[in-house]
Amino acid sequence: MAVLPILQFEDKIAETVAENPVVVIIGETGSGKSTQLSQILHRRGYTRSGTIAVTQPRRVAAVTVARRVAFELGSRLGEEVGYAIRFEDRTSDKTCIKYLTDGCLLRESLSNPELNQYSVIILDEAHERSLNTDILLGLMKRLINRRSSNLKVLITSATLDGVKVSRFFSGCPVLNVPGILFPVEKLYSTERPTNYVECCLKTALDVHVREPPGDVLIFMTGQDDIDKMVFKLEEKIQNLEEGSCMDAIVFPLHGSLPPELQAISSNLIIIRVFSPAPPNCRRFIVATNIAETSLTVDGIVYVIDSGFVKQRQYNPSTGMYSLDIVQISRVQADQRAGRAGRTRPGKCYRLYPRTVYDEEFLDATIPEIQRSSLAGSVLYLKSLSLSDIDILKFDFLDPPSRESLEDALRQLYLIDAIDENGQITEIGKAMAELPLEPSLARTLIEANELGCLSQALTVTSMLSAEVAIRPTHSKNKEKKRKQSFYKLPDGSGWGDHIQLLQVYESWDRADYDPNWCTDNDLQVRSMMFSKDVRKQLSQIVQKMGKGSLDVESGMRQKQSDKDYKKLRRALCRGYGNQLAERMLLHNGYHTLGYRSQLVQVHPSSVLEADEDGQLPDYVVYHELINTSRPFMRNVCAVEISWVQPISKKLEKMNIDKLSGGSGASENNEIIENKTINSPMQAVDASGTPGSVDSKIQAARERYLARKAKR
DNA sequence: GAGCACTGC
Numbered sequence: 001m002a003v004l005p006i007l008q009f010e011d012k013i014a015e016t017v018a019e020n021p022v023v024v025i026i027g028e029t030g031s032g033k034s035t036q037l038s039q040i041l042h043r044r045g046y047t048r049s050g051t052i053a054v055t056q057p058r059r060v061a062a063v064t065v066a067r068r069v070a071f072e073l074g075s076r077l078g079e080e081v082g083y084a085i086r087f088e089d090r091t092s093d094k095t096c097i098k099y100l101t102d103g104c105l106l107r108e109s110l111s112n113p114e115l116n117q118y119s120v121i122i123l124d125e126a127h128e129r130s131l132n133t134d135i136l137l138g139l140m141k142r143l144i145n146r147r148s149s150n151l152k153v154l155i156t157s158a159t160l161d162g163v164k165v166s167r168f169f170s171g172c173p174v175l176n177v178p179g180i181l182f183p184v185e186k187l188y189s190t191e192r193p194t195n196y197v198e199c200c201l202k203t204a205l206d207v208h209v210r211e212p213p214g215d216v217l218i219f220m221t222g223q224d225d226i227d228k229m230v231f232k233l234e235e236k237i238q239n240l241e242e243g244s245c246m247d248a249i250v251f252p253l254h255g256s257l258p259p260e261l262q263a264i265s266s267n268l269i270i271i272r273v274f275s276p277a278p279p280n281c282r283r284f285i286v287a288t289n290i291a292e293t294s295l296t297v298d299g300i301v302y303v304i305d306s307g308f309v310k311q312r313q314y315n316p317s318t319g320m321y322s323l324d325i326v327q328i329s330r331v332q333a334d335q336r337a338g339r340a341g342r343t344r345p346g347k348c349y350r351l352y353p354r355t356v357y358d359e360e361f362l363d364a365t366i367p368e369i370q371r372s373s374l375a376g377s378v379l380y381l382k383s384l385s386l387s388d389i390d391i392l393k394f395d396f397l398d399p400p401s402r403e404s405l406e407d408a409l410r411q412l413y414l415i416d417a418i419d420e421n422g423q424i425t426e427i428g429k430a431m432a433e434l435p436l437e438p439s440l441a442r443t444l445i446e447a448n449e450l451g452c453l454s455q456a457l458t459v460t461s462m463l464s465a466e467v468a469i470r471p472t473h474s475k476n477k478e479k480k481r482k483q484s485f486y487k488l489p490d491g492s493g494w495g496d497h498i499q500l501l502q503v504y505e506s507w508d509r510a511d512y513d514p515n516w517c518t519d520n521d522l523q524v525r526s527m528m529f530s531k532d533v534r535k536q537l538s539q540i541v542q543k544m545g546k547g548s549l550d551v552e553s554g555m556r557q558k559q560s561d562k563d564y565k566k567l568r569r570a571l572c573r574g575y576g577n578q579l580a581e582r583m584l585l586h587n588g589y590h591t592l593g594y595r596s597q598l599v600q601v602h603p604s605s606v607l608e609a610d611e612d613g614q615l616p617d618y619v620v621y622h623e624l625i626n627t628s629r630p631f632m633r634n635v636c637a638v639e640i641s642w643v644q645p646i647s648k649k650l651e652k653m654n655i656d657k658l659s660g661g662s663g664a665s666e667n668n669e670i671i672e673n674k675t676i677n678s679p680m681q682a683v684d685a686s687g688t689p690g691s692v693d694s695k696i697q698a699a700r701e702r703y704l705a706r707k708a709k710r
Numbered sequence: 711g712a713g714c715a716c717t718g719c
Binding site for chain 2: 057058059085086101102103104106107128130131132221222223224254255256288289290292293294309310311312323325368376380434435436464468533536600602603604625627628629631
């Protein structure tokens, strides 16, 4: 194996780190930064005064890199080198290099805000701008001022965004470490295709017929398009004249491969996708952006880039999520192209003109912090109770909009996490201890008061694991699906939360048999995950727990509480920021919030109407999602008397007080000025119905209209 | 009467 480029810079790196508290390392793919930086600093003695922490945005990365480094140092995993991810801590007293997810480091800083056990903190893959890494960047800036004598912070990034990060850390040095990527030739289309699936197909066939051997990676937006593409490509290849070109196999690659295929397809992917193709056979891998960073497929020589990605975004002014097809950024486009140059020189077919890349694409993807609801993050920051930190003044690399921060404060106030002056409450502090989104954390705390903690643990775990009751993957098994659907409990008409509880209880009665999940079309993976979450939550709430926490005790609870009244009441408290009232004359709802929205119960809900065909007067919802229309997903019936205290709170809510009173106007300017530099990307917020292509077309037209206005 | 990209505590 060739010497990793980064090792040639060892002296330079050590020297720079010795002289500066913060250093930015720009290391391209293949530079070895993730495995070598920690070892270099270990060699230079930084582990004598503390541990070296290396954060990763993904769990697998934390595990595999730790394993690799342990191997290189000839030590056993969990001793000198260890890792910590949720549910799994493989470190010991001996551990001096610790890989962990960014979320884990955030959790650690909750109990130890100065992170004193660490002599070095490396934030790896910072360019991906995960929500947690962005918050860590802000915390690190504060920390180095307080621990300047004994803390070193390294921030690694793959793109040339180093200047920005350096500026954020008052002009800290930036080191560039080259990677070992082969050149990739970029070929642009002369115009935007009107039908991007067809265009991908045509390009793929062209490559297959004309280009020498080498595998092809095709980036598309979602499962539907991928399935369509796989089908059409296989068909076309079969119709090619025998012997006119080499054989081919086509694979789909996305995050939610059907559960019944998962077992086989993990073999498929590992053995067939991740090993070289048989001789004289070309592999086509049709993937979502999962293949951009999370999964690396070796042997790719050709990349076909549609130029689009599906992105989830949060709109703070409506409290609604939407899943939109948006243009990728230049960073993303280059990342995709780079996938063609890992083993030898490659080619990237960009299905958009050069001018689109140059003029329309954003430099970088909008960071997650500007696309998410910030209630959880704001609660986290408030719970650190750092007297020197004001949320609205918190120093973010890219600040979220003031609107988004205010939305978070309103939400937190409505669920009692902060008081009317924006100060964190005792309830809020308890909520922050729980690895749950704020509404679910609040539900658990209220359930504890009401004596239905066991049931609430189950519901929050199921929601937290995003267990889907009726997966849509079994198209060719229509009969079986219907049968099994009727076997599952239905929430007794009260709604989806209750159904989730009942489903988990059924699984408990089946002794947590994985086959029970498969028989009922439930993803084994997500059910197992919810079991892990439940266990973890149980351990945390044990301290405050009143009564038994096991699943059976929740079932006994039901004997005395047939209507799930206590649980639904706890949910009503927890979702005080996510309530809706039915309209008088029909079954539509309007949300009870800062800005009321007209919404409907999602058709997948098990919520039942009464004899007159009327849905409950009041419901709580887990999420608002704007697809073809605005829908409430995961709904539960509540009673008016429980809603009233929350309505009163809503009436007297005052955002000026919540955001810190008089000081707010001053902060206002700071945040708003910064926000102007990072506008939201063009999004499809109107929920235009129709095919993906028509959505893309519509998004493009809106973009051009806006451009013309300017 | 709908349909979901990807992560993570």
